[in-house]
Amino acid sequence: MKTADPELMRAINRLSVLDTIRRNGPIARIEISKRTELSTSTVSAITGSLIDDGLILSRHEGDLRNAAARGRPRVMLELNPEASRVVGAKIAATRMTFVVSDFCGEVLSEFSLPVRIDRMPIDVIADLVEDGVRACVMDSGLTLSEIDMICLGIPGVVEHRTGVVRSSPIFSDENVDFAAVMSPRFGIRTIIESDVHAVTLAHHWFGKARHLEDMVLISLERTLGLGVLHNSQLFRGAGGLSHNLGDLVLGSSADSMSRLASLAGESAILGDGPREGLYADAVRLGRGISHAQTLIKAKDAQIMSAAERAGDAIGVTVANIVTLFAPPRVILVGSSLALGKPFIDRLTKAFNSAIPPSLADVSELVFDDAEDFFWARGAAAVALYELYESPWSTTGPAL
Template identity: 60%
Template sequence: MKTADPELMRAINRFHVLDTIRRFGAISRVEIGERIQLSATTVSAITASLLDDGLISTRHEGDLRSGGSRGRPRVMLTLNPEAARVVGAKIATNRLVFTVTNFQGDVLANLTLPVRVDRLPVDVIADLVEDGVRRCVLDAGLALDQIKTVALSLPGIVEHGTGRVRASSIFRDTNVPLKEAIVQRLGIDTIVESDANAITMAEHWFGRCRDCDDFVLVAIEESLGLGVMHGGQLFRGARELSLTLGDMIMGSDPDHALKLSEVASERAILNGEHNDPQIRDAIRLGQGMSRVRGLIEAGDNRLKHAAGRAGAALGIAIANLVALFAPPRVILVGSTLALGDHLLDPLRTAFARATPESLANVAQIVIDEVSDELWARGAAAVALGELYGSPWGTTGPARRSYTDFSNAGTRSE
């Protein structure tokens, strides 16, 4: 019988202890053990190490000298917010959003730079990211050498371990070594993550799924992203690839396989309406779908049909996700939600029709119109999760290195 790797188990237990303290605030060792089913000896050893490392601190409740209680005071454990600071960022086609947080995820500063980045060379985008990080850190009253990690999120398919962006609407090129470019400029450990995974972490840490360790998130924007949280951990594919929903096949004929993105992305809904100067300006400002909603309500039936077709396709896609994962909750986020019921009514109708009867009451669909700052804070949460010591993803350890990701190379630890 094969036994577990002791080092791996220690790292897993350490992560669970830190994450429990984060989630429940001031908490005793006994309560930690009860919540994550670890022995008192194991919890004591881990918390002693965390105290030595300065990652947590103690607080006493019920001091005998107060005369108001009997027995020894309870020793409560809390995170040390000053243990580390990280920067999270959301890179979108028309803006860069940054946030600085402390070790427990409290926001110290936010910064938004409204700039069209999707037509710029990679080096220029990396320069803008560097400038944004430096300015946001300064706004937080910190120096760059006080930042432990920078975590960037953007739409597309990302190799989490290497920080290479296989494909993204942000970049003209494929297989962009974004992590390498940022490390060269800042000299700080850098993580690159899909924006769907970042906002999935934000929902789990700060948002609508703080009470839920298993859920699916669909990001509906120019790209259609997918985040899957399982057992409190992000699910990643082979080579730690992020997930995408836009490539899901919705139908086919002998000559063409129809992808969800060809029906339900913002580009598909607009279908050439970029020639309208008002829509072009609205897109540059990140308000394209708000403009489309206004045109629909003014009587534009072509756009109304496109929005309804997109909603119906998304409803079928979400029904497929429910059939695959049976999540208790499906979170919908993203700028396309600005279409309101023109998108959501056909989505709900198609979802109800497509969901198997045996799963009809399993998943709750939650609409969450989150701010840009929460996406960036989610990227910061990805960085913090790794600082907490999470050593695994669903497909294996979270921090890996590979020889050549452009080919089917072998892995080297």
């Protein structure tokens, strides 16, 4: 019988310890041992190495002057915020949002660039992304040489391992090797990640799934995305692929197929609005959802019908996902939530009707309207997770 690769097991154990300190620190070694189910000697060896590498800090809890009288002070461990800095970004069709964070995931600076980039030439998009990254780094008081990694969150189907964007609404071409385009501009490893995976990790680290090991997230924007967290890790497909939920088939006939995007995608919803005037201009400028709110408040029959139809389709889809994964929580995010009551009420009703009775009390639906900076912070978390997994020496990560 084959035994596990010792180097791999050491890396897995090290990541487990480091992530436990991140989630629960300051924390004592004995508590790390309980939470990770690693022996105290293994935890001591790993934390000693992490201290040597400057990734974690130790501090004494108690009064050292009276240690003899009161017992030995406990040594508590926590992440060293200055061990590394990363950049995270959400690249959307009409706005690019950037954050710089420290090793603990705390934001040092934010920068937003409201510019419509969809269908621009790749080199132009790359120029704008580079400007945004450099501006955000400068605002943090750092230089690019002090940044260890960059993660760019992109909508669409993304191969995490290669940095290839198979398809995205912001690119006119398919199979764009965006990592190869961006990395030479910075001289720093640049990760390309699905924006839905980034916001999933953001919720796991900082948001509404902070204390959960398993959850599902659905993003409702120009693309419909799916994020699955299992055992505190993102589930990715072959090659690190993200999931385009909009391609899910909900029905078919002899000569056609009905995909989720054709019922609940942003284009499908907005297509039922006026063909001219202020609303049509807003759609062309990427502001259609915000103007759809105005029509819904005015009880416009067409747009309300489109919102309800989308809610029905998403509700059934969520029920199918819960049937497959049975997560304790499903978080729904994205611009389509701004459609409000007609959309959310129909979504909830359709979900309750479609979910099997045996699973009716399993999953909680949570609606979240987090701003773009939260998504960018999730991209920074993706970069930090990569660093946590990387072998380090006292001179920094060996990538």
